[in-house]
Amino acid sequence: MKRVTDELFVDTASETLASFPLVTAADLAREDKMPTQVRMLARDFIDNSLYNPHYGYFSKRAVILSTGDSTSGGFDFANIKDALRFDGAIAQRYADHGEDPRIGPGRQIWHTPTELFKPYYGQAMAQCLVSEYLLKYFPYEDFILYEVGAGNGTLAANILDFLQERHPEVYERTRYRIIEISGALAKKQQEALRHHSCVEVINKSVFEWTEREWAPCFFIALEVIDNFAHDVVRYHNESNEPYQTSIAVDAGGDYHELFQTVHDPLISAYLRTRAMTTYPRPFSSLWHRFKANVPFAPNLSPPHFVPTRMYDLLTRLRAYFPRHRLLLSDFSSLPEAIRGHDAPVVQTRFQGQMIPVTTYLVSPGFFDIFFPTDFELLRDIYERIMVSSPAGAEAQDQPYGRWSPLAHTSTSMELGSQYFFFRGRRAPVDGVFSASGLPVGQRFSSVFTHKEFLSTYADLDKTRLRSGENPMLDLYQNVKFLF
Incomplete structure (x- = not known):
């Protein structure tokens, strides 16, 4: 891992670092390694670390844990004794992937509720969506679904299999379009969904989308937004003025944080919209102001990680999918997050264990960087945009x-x-x-807890263990839904 210099705020940043050319994640996509003597906004640094096509975490290292194909090979819940045995069954699936190398980061394997509880988790999503479609649009409109970041294609397969079996009249009117940034995953999705002729996989970033869908449609984003890049804002403790953060990479490859008053249009737009809600600005309490006046206290507040990529997505939904209905789910809180407001967890897998670190300024491609979402604030900002x-x-x-x-x-x-x-x-x-x-x-x-949503739409008997416990309800208590 590169040595990190975490500079305190100064009125004038190092002239050498500040003179480096400003680049974006799109610019860096052409590079096969992180360049030096450049600087970029925090969101571009995080975006590049996760998604660079040559060395990004999701491009080269991340693997989604699979429990077999979309309809078989999952867990036999009715024959698992209790939650402890279920945890052991998950651990065995990880072990089946083989041992990690003795030197360096291991394989970055992670699991999702879609994979753990297939096909029943996907069937719950299908029940939610088809209920809304039958109530509002059938038979006058087609059933049009967009999914961003479809992983192995399991959710799409479970939804479409459910429609084909339970609602054939709806299946005949279904169009399912996947927007997938990863070329490798796009190929895997095409293979997994080849038996459904209504599927189209589009290998591009959702942030490059320019096609307008004027018909009513449903937009699905499950287990996706936690890896959307954030910007880092700090507030001057006396003037309350926000400062945006950029990352400079010096000639030796070390990282330095630089701060300047906010002038990036996306950060500015998010902060303006957030100010229209009833949510107070972070670090504005009397206690924080008192701590800021302690002798030798830093001039700037702790980091505020602002979801600018998420904000960008919402504005694109407003522009290109004006009649959409959004089904979104992800983490609402995270343990072991780094310092800051709405800060991420930054971790890597090493010798079979997940190891968290304390900074987001890490070597690109070796670390997962994922964020919690304040769903109530997200809902209010989303509705302001819509x-x-x-x-x-x-x-x-x-x-x-x-x-x-x-x-x-x-x-x-x-x-x-x-x-x-x-x-x-x-x-x-x-x-x-x-x-x-x-x-x-x-x-x-509306915002729902994971348990509330699944209790409404899932067939809970399918995932109940012999002890009566239901891991599909009991796990992921730090996950919420927006629908």
């Missing part, structure tokens, strides 16, 4: 005249969007009727 007015090309391309078969008028919906407003619902997309013929907007999203 109720905002379209602008620019989005407003110009708005399609008028997409009428429901039940509609009795062909006039503009401009007046309708003003007369039909319901508390707890977004304003409707102007010019677009719902399946009922009324201009009723999509309802606001």
